[in-house]
Amino acid sequence: MESITIKDVARICGVGVSTVSRAINNHPDINPETKEMIMQVIKENHYVPNNSARNLKRSDARAIAILIKGISNPFFNSMIKVFEEEIQKKKYTLVLQHVDEWQDETEVALELEKEKRLRGIVFLGGFASHSEDQLKKIPVPFVLSTVSLLGEEYKNDYSFVSVNDVEESFRMTDYLIRQGHEKIAILCSSENDVSIGALRLAGYKKALESHRIPVEESRIRHMDPEVDTYSIKSGYKLTRELLDEGVDCTAIFALSDSMAIGAVRALIDAGKKVPEDISVAGFDGTEMAAYYNPAITTIRQPAEIMAKETIKLLFDSIKKKTKVQQLIFDGELVPGESVKKRK
Amino acid sequence: MESITIKDVARICGVGVSTVSRAINNHPDINPETKEMIMQVIKENHYVPNNSARNLKRSDARAIAILIKGISNPFFNSMIKVFEEEIQKKKYTLVLQHVDEWQDETEVALELEKEKRLRGIVFLGGFASHSEDQLKKIPVPFVLSTVSLLGEEYKNDYSFVSVNDVEESFRMTDYLIRQGHEKIAILCSSENDVSIGALRLAGYKKALESHRIPVEESRIRHMDPEVDTYSIKSGYKLTRELLDEGVDCTAIFALSDSMAIGAVRALIDAGKKVPEDISVAGFDGTEMAAYYNPAITTIRQPAEIMAKETIKLLFDSIKKKTKVQQLIFDGELVPGESVKKRK
DNA sequence: TTGTATGCGTTATCAG
DNA sequence: CTGATAACGCATACAA
Numbered sequence: 001m002e003s004i005t006i007k008d009v010a011r012i013c014g015v016g017v018s019t020v021s022r023a024i025n026n027h028p029d030i031n032p033e034t035k036e037m038i039m040q041v042i043k044e045n046h047y048v049p050n051n052s053a054r055n056l057k058r059s060d061a062r063a064i065a066i067l068i069k070g071i072s073n074p075f076f077n078s079m080i081k082v083f084e085e086e087i088q089k090k091k092y093t094l095v096l097q098h099v100d101e102w103q104d105e106t107e108v109a110l111e112l113e114k115e116k117r118l119r120g121i122v123f124l125g126g127f128a129s130h131s132e133d134q135l136k137k138i139p140v141p142f143v144l145s146t147v148s149l150l151g152e153e154y155k156n157d158y159s160f161v162s163v164n165d166v167e168e169s170f171r172m173t174d175y176l177i178r179q180g181h182e183k184i185a186i187l188c189s190s191e192n193d194v195s196i197g198a199l200r201l202a203g204y205k206k207a208l209e210s211h212r213i214p215v216e217e218s219r220i221r222h223m224d225p226e227v228d229t230y231s232i233k234s235g236y237k238l239t240r241e242l243l244d245e246g247v248d249c250t251a252i253f254a255l256s257d258s259m260a261i262g263a264v265r266a267l268i269d270a271g272k273k274v275p276e277d278i279s280v281a282g283f284d285g286t287e288m289a290a291y292y293n294p295a296i297t298t299i300r301q302p303a304e305i306m307a308k309e310t311i312k313l314l315f316d317s318i319k320k321k322t323k324v325q326q327l328i329f330d331g332e333l334v335p336g337e338s339v340k341k342r343k
Numbered sequence: 344m345e346s347i348t349i350k351d352v353a354r355i356c357g358v359g360v361s362t363v364s365r366a367i368n369n370h371p372d373i374n375p376e377t378k379e380m381i382m383q384v385i386k387e388n389h390y391v392p393n394n395s396a397r398n399l400k401r402s403d404a405r406a407i408a409i410l411i412k413g414i415s416n417p418f419f420n421s422m423i424k425v426f427e428e429e430i431q432k433k434k435y436t437l438v439l440q441h442v443d444e445w446q447d448e449t450e451v452a453l454e455l456e457k458e459k460r461l462r463g464i465v466f467l468g469g470f471a472s473h474s475e476d477q478l479k480k481i482p483v484p485f486v487l488s489t490v491s492l493l494g495e496e497y498k499n500d501y502s503f504v505s506v507n508d509v510e511e512s513f514r515m516t517d518y519l520i521r522q523g524h525e526k527i528a529i530l531c532s533s534e535n536d537v538s539i540g541a542l543r544l545a546g547y548k549k550a551l552e553s554h555r556i557p558v559e560e561s562r563i564r565h566m567d568p569e570v571d572t573y574s575i576k577s578g579y580k581l582t583r584e585l586l587d588e589g590v591d592c593t594a595i596f597a598l599s600d601s602m603a604i605g606a607v608r609a610l611i612d613a614g615k616k617v618p619e620d621i622s623v624a625g626f627d628g629t630e631m632a633a634y635y636n637p638a639i640t641t642i643r644q645p646a647e648i649m650a651k652e653t654i655k656l657l658f659d660s661i662k663k664k665t666k667v668q669q670l671i672f673d674g675e676l677v678p679g680e681s682v683k684k685r686k
Numbered sequence: 687t688t689g690t691a692t693g694c695g696t697t698a699t700c701a702g
Numbered sequence: 703c704t705g706a707t708a709a710c711g712c713a714t715a716c717a718a
Contacts, residue, residue, distance in 0.1 A: 346711095348710095348712085349711065349712060349713095350710055350712095360711095360712080360713090361713075361714075363712095364712070364713055365713095365716080368713080392711085393710085393711050393712070395710085395711080395712095396710070396711035396712040396713090397711080397712060397713080398712095399710090399711080399712075400711085400712050400713045400714080401712085401713070402713095430713080481716075495709095
């Protein structure tokens, strides 16, 4: 039960602790033979260095943390792989950290930065835009990824990369309208979401207005905050309500692919055909949307590129090459089989 | 940039460090007034304790780690929530740790145990059953969850909870046969998988044999190990090959729901109808399978119960109440819309 | 109830 | 190239 420490290894080898330390850290100033001997003893005795002690002492950890809010979000999956690759490429260590829905990501960041001596942080998802002054306390460079901060006041304070939520939402809505749909319901996140949910809703409204179509409040459906927002279930539930209330619409625009899938299933269960009776569109461009039946017409976010640029931005900050920057990407409308041209 | 430490807080408050320590750790022996004063100073100066230092010193961390191999596996999602709840209920802290596909989970466990002074560990997924003697080195109780160790020799060495893979696979295959299918293709994991993939394949073979149906090797499809096994993509790819090679079959049994979905999509893309032309069945009972169109006929694993029992088992071990135990659960065949009775 | 001193396991800074 | 030794930031036994 009792663990072996670096001292024990030193004693067994008949050397000083600093020599052992040099061996395990690939320090240059060490005799290859002694090093080999030490490594041998380490293997034999199953010595594992204590990371807490290391982090405590070390000043240079070369570690980047990614804080993920909403681990079940399939959209993040493709990004995480890229993060891993890019960070490894820079010879940095990656710390993947979950943040629960109810947790404050800045608090987690603060703790983790101390614990692991981070060089930089990526916030993936989340950010209800409260906790704005909390961000100021973070002592290392960070980038908000997949997050749009509302309001001009943040414009030059923080780095973030995101898709152009308003424009892409506009694009999809406009597309639906050009396909002959005027009565378009929209499935949103919770009512008090001021982040991407609000932006996408704004794009929807903007598109309707540009076509002089009145915005009908009964077609705007918000999810209760307690239910996992953007999930399949919420898409199903909201569509169910839509049908039960007899809201008149020929198309449903869901603000995530997962919600779109839930919507399609709800329609099928109600005996409707997609897209013959009602068209459905999503947002994100996930793998699931492409493989669904019917394939979901959606907006593809350039996830891999966004992830890559997030890391580039972060390292620019770390190397002090640049000041804060905002990168806003265009998406791409991917036609599937879930939207039909009317008349 | 320079961080504030407990000493600084003590100095500012005009008290000793131990008093500050007592304040932040809810120690009973402390004057409520001084405590409040200290907490006030802490808030004002944004003091955050260093976890590395804490872990280093602390002997009792009351922490449980869950090591997850294959974070994108949607089947694990429902389990993680339960883990969080159950562990919190016991007033323990949960450490969620990803393990990359190429990483050795026992190595990660060993490191983490030292770093965080863990009381127990749950291994979720993974375990190619190599690294068996590595398990012996782990100095705290642990439970393998969703893992079946092949071979009688492990029978009494390690605790694990899993579904009865052989029997459930048998159940599904038997069901397909009773629905009039004889030519049943099976989509497996990689050829050298000796874990659940091998068990489920065994169940398939057993069912065929019990009905005196010859096992046709061309209907057994293995995925290359380099592709994400059990994924939608691999289901698609394997089905594609099946079709391209003109393998004769009336049903496809995929060893995961994700693969089943990929299979359905591949069939649709090839102009086939599911289940009219070919039936498809999955395994796991994920949310996605239920919401797919057609809903996937699958084996539901009692994920929540399994998660709960995993924790119970772990705490029994921690409290030394029990020796190692194996818990093997029955699944449930959930009929969907993807399997059709023939003739 | 509070303060002081010690050590947790490592790495970094020195002399040798 | 190597070996003492001083931090790192905190919790705790012990003394007050």
